[in-house]
Amino acid sequence: MPSQPFFEQEKICPVCEKKFKVTRVRSSACVVIRRDTDFYIKYKDINPNYYSIWVCPHCHYAALDKKFSGPLSDGEKKRLAKTLALLHREEPDLSGIRDADKAFRAVELAVQTAQIIRASHASLASLYLMGAWFARDKGDKELEQKYLEQARDHYTSSYERETLHEKISDVRLMYIIGELNRRTGRLREAINWFSRVVRHPDIKREPEIERLARDQWELAREELHRCTVSSTDSPVPAEEEKAPAATGEKTEAGIPFSEPACRRTKTVYSFTLYRDQVEWLQKLSEDNAAIGKDAVLRALLDAVKEIAEPQLMVKKAASENEFKELISTILKHSTNS
Ligand SMILES: [Zn+2]
Structure with missing residues (x-):
């Protein structure tokens, strides 16, 4: 037992x-x-x-x-x-x-x-x-x-x-400082810390931290690029989609990097859907006229992300249908429990 x-x-x-x-x-x-x-x-x-x-x-x-x-x-x-x-x-x-x-x-x-x-x-x-x-x-x-x-x-x-850093190596400590800067919107500081991590003389002793630092460095650069694009030459977003005015520090170029909005910048993304899916989406947005089609799709994605993401991270599908089955099972299980 x-x-x-x-x-x-x-x-x-x-x-x-x-x-x-x-x-x-x-x-x-x-x-x-x-x-x-x-x-x-x-x-x-x-x-x-x-x-x-x-x-x-x-x-x-x-x-x-x-x-x-x-x-x-x-x-x-x-x-x-x-x-x-x-x-x-x-x-x-x-x-x-x-x-x-x-x-x-x-x-x-x-x-x-x-x-x-x-x-x-x-x-x-x-x-x-x-x-x-x-x-x-x-x-x-x-x-x-x-x-x-x-x-x-x-x-x-x-x-x-x-x-004395309490059982945490310099490499690990520098990495977590970089990642916490990234998660709190300080993207340039994050990039700076990650670049120091991968150049550290002890880095080869901690391959897992090296991999994480390289991944998060790349991610921080992408996030900074998205912030830069969204605040300069991107198409002007709808009024409610504008990032709030920067309240924190600014970079030399005047780009804000410490407000949370930077971490969730909207971007135009093009992909194909089946005709019946588009009709369903249109119907849903007509029923929820106050928020619009884009917002309906975003809310659906966020809901699936929130409910199913942990399990999707460990299971892989081989086809579109299999992926659909996987999500359906997770959502059903989640509704029943
Ligand atoms: Zn006591």
Whole structure:
């Protein structure tokens, strides 16, 4: 009989010294569905990362499992006890099974603890990155961006000011700074970091990072090109399709590169459809006259992308019909579950 995926362990809080239970996950229960380029991993049912921050239910001291017991100096323990008591408020029950919301709250509490003890930029960066992953699971894009930006800034400060990078190699650290710049719309900085990664003397020791850096470098260049095209010589888009005015930094050419709109620039794309598909699309857009044909098609693509993408990433079809069957099965399964 297979063992249970979860088990409990008793821990002692290093701050208030009270006992409490943490939930742990057996690695055999975790199935990876996809990996993102910022090291996010999508799991099938159980996400072990949701349980990697332990939170004392008595005083709300929170830290990654590996760092939970310290080392904490007596001064840090006193400062934690005093400040956590001041900040104390009702918290959700973070013991037992956690969803993305609870996992995210655990990250917020771990960030709070890290700030009180003035933890390193590297520690804060890894917590913020984890928060961004959980915000992605929650489907909260705004929150995800906020956490990605914090992770970007703390990783950059760590690279510039800290000599010990907490088990992360220089190559990996530079890569993640590049990717976080790309994901937060700073495309020129991203390109600069990726080019430094592939020129690093240690790069051959980390072939996976080299491959990722080359792929993301190419992607960042394409994204920058699309931003440049859309803000200069492209056909003028419809009024509602214009990118919002730049609020962030500008390049020498005056091209904005820090607003999220750059990451989703619209482009004219030409392809052929069957006549009945065009008729169906026209019918749908007549029924939804407020948004138009293009918007209907985009919404359909986005919905399929959102529901079916994780599974489409691991399954391949050999023909158009097979691909249709694949998507139908995924969508049916998703509607039934
Ligand atoms: Zn405690």
